[in-house]
Amino acid sequence: MTSIGILGAGRVGANLAGKLSAAGHHVVLGRRSPTEQPAAVAEGTGPRVSFADQRTTARTADIVINATPGDSALDLLTGLRTELAGKILIDVSNATRDAGDGLPGDLCYPGSSLAEHLQAALPDTRVVKTLNTMLFMVMTAPETLATPPIAYVSGNDEDAKETVTGLLGDLGWQPEWIENLGDITTARATEAMILVVPHILRRHGFRPFAVSLAR
Numbered sequence: 001m002t003s004i005g006i007l008g009a010g011r012v013g014a015n016l017a018g019k020l021s022a023a024g025h026h027v028v029l030g031r032r033s034p035t036e037q038p039a040a041v042a043e044g045t046g047p048r049v050s051f052a053d054q055r056t057t058a059r060t061a062d063i064v065i066n067a068t069p070g071d072s073a074l075d076l077l078t079g080l081r082t083e084l085a086g087k088i089l090i091d092v093s094n095a096t097r098d099a100g101d102g103l104p105g106d107l108c109y110p111g112s113s114l115a116e117h118l119q120a121a122l123p124d125t126r127v128v129k130t131l132n133t134m135l136f137m138v139m140t141a142p143e144t145l146a147t148p149p150i151a152y153v154s155g156n157d158e159d160a161k162e163t164v165t166g167l168l169g170d171l172g173w174q175p176e177w178i179e180n181l182g183d184i185t186t187a188r189a190t191e192a193m194i195l196v197v198p199h200i201l202r203r204h205g206f207r208p209f210a211v212s213l214a215r
Contacts, residue, residue, distance in 0.1 A: 001024050001025055001026060002025050002026070002062050002063055002167075003025070003026045003028070003060065003061050003062040003063070004020055004025050004026070004027050004028070004061055004062065004063050004064075004065065004167075005027075005028045005030055005057035005058055005060065005061025005063070005064045005065070006027060006028070006029050006030060006057070006064075006065045006067055007030045007054050007057060007058065007064060007065065007066050007067060007068050007076070007077075008029075008030070008066070008067035008068040008069075009029045009030070009031045009051070010067065011136050012067040012092065012093075012136045012139070013029055013065070013067035014029065015136050015137065015139060015140055016065060016067065016092075016139060016140060016171070017029050017049045018049070018140070019140035019170070019171050019172070020167070020170060020171070021048040021049050022048075023170035023171075024170075025170070026048075026050075027048070027049045027050070028049070028050050028051065028052050028056075028057045028060065028061060029049055029050070029051050029052075029057070030051075030052055030053060030054035030055075030056070030057030030058065031051060031052075031053065031054065032053075032054060033053075054076070054080070055080060055083060058080045058083035058084055058087075059083040061087070062087065062088075063087060063088045063090065063163070063167070064084060064087055064088070064089050064090070065089075065090045065091075065092060066089060066090065066091045066092065066093055066118075067092055067093065068093060069093065070093035070094045070095035070096060070108065070114050071095050071096065071097065071108050073091070073093055073095065073114060073118070074095075074114065074117050074118060074121060077089070077118055077121070077122065078121045078122070081121070081122055081124075081125075084122055084124075084125045085122075085124040085125060086124060086125070087125055087126070088125075088126045088128060088157075088160045088163060088164065089118065089122065089125050089126065089127045089128070090128050090129075090130060090131075090164055090167075091114065091115050091118060091127060091128070091129050091130075091132070091187075092129075092130065092131040092132050092139070093114065093132060094114070094132050094191055094194040095107065095108035095109055095113075095114040095191070096108060096194055099198055101198075101202075103197070103198035103201055103202070104194050104195070104197055104198050105198070107191065107192065107194070107195070109188075109191075111188070112188055113129070113184075113185075113187040113188040113191040114187075114191060115127055115129035115154060115155075115184050115187035115188075115191070116184050116185060116187060116188065119156065119184045126155065126156070126157040126159075126160035127155060127156075127184060128153060128154070128155035128157075128160050128161055128164045129152075129153070129154040129155065129184065129187035129190065129191075130151055130152060130153045130154070130164060130168065131151055131168075132152075132190055132191060132193075132194070133150075133151075133152060133190050133193045133194075133210060133211040133212075134149060134151075134208075134209065134210035134211065135206070135207075135208050135209060135210070137208050138208050138209070138210050139171060140171050140172060141172060141208075142171075142172050142173055142174075142177060142210070143172055144208060145208060145209070145210060147212065147214075148174070148176075148177050148212075149177060149210035149212045150177055150178070150179050150210065150212040150213045151168055151173050151177060151178050151179070152179050152181050152186075152190045153165065153168075153178060153179065153180045153181065154181050154182065154183065154184055154185075154186040154187040154190065155183065155184055156183050156184050161180060165178055165180075179213065193211045196211060197211075
């Protein structure tokens with residue numbers, strides 16, 4: 001059992017919390033306001049998930065997942081540098097600007113990536129990028145898609161990526177569905193994949209899908 005802290009208690013964070021806690025992990029959802037516990041979030045995560053403020057969550061967890069909005073994540077996580085030191089930070093977000101209709105628009109870091117900026121700002125933290133190329137419900141139920149999806153993994157530390165791969169298995173990902181792309185600079189490729197998402201959503205609605213690799 002691993003202690004996992006998830007920063008962000010929205011749909012992405014709550015979805016991950018429920019599946020990871022069901023797999024036996026101790027999960028803490030970190031919220032901006034520790035006094036708020038939205039009923040929908042509480043119901044969706046189950047009784048084994050606890051809540052705390054984000055700083056406490058980052059300090060007490062063995063592994064931290066960033067499920068906060070990507071456009072503000074760098075400032076937030078840089079402020080938690082001390083709490084995140086020596087830990088694995090799994091970044092599942094995409095840093096984009098709003099297109100005006102609530103869907104992702106331009107990249108915040110063209111020619112780079114949020115993951116690269118996080119690794120540069122948090123040199124004592126092992127950043128691993130994954131699960132950012134799909135709708136949130138696919139993160140914990142990849143088997144529900146008609147075509148097996150791919151979870152891309154980017155990071156400088158091979159041991160950290162191996163640990164994250166184990167957690168992906170707990171979320172339902174088969175080994176052959178996981179693609180280790182290489183170091184953290186490869187995250188710029190998967191983060192750029194978000195640019196196709198708004199066009200798909202406008203045409204087909206909010207239906208589960210992943211941007212995958214066909215072999």
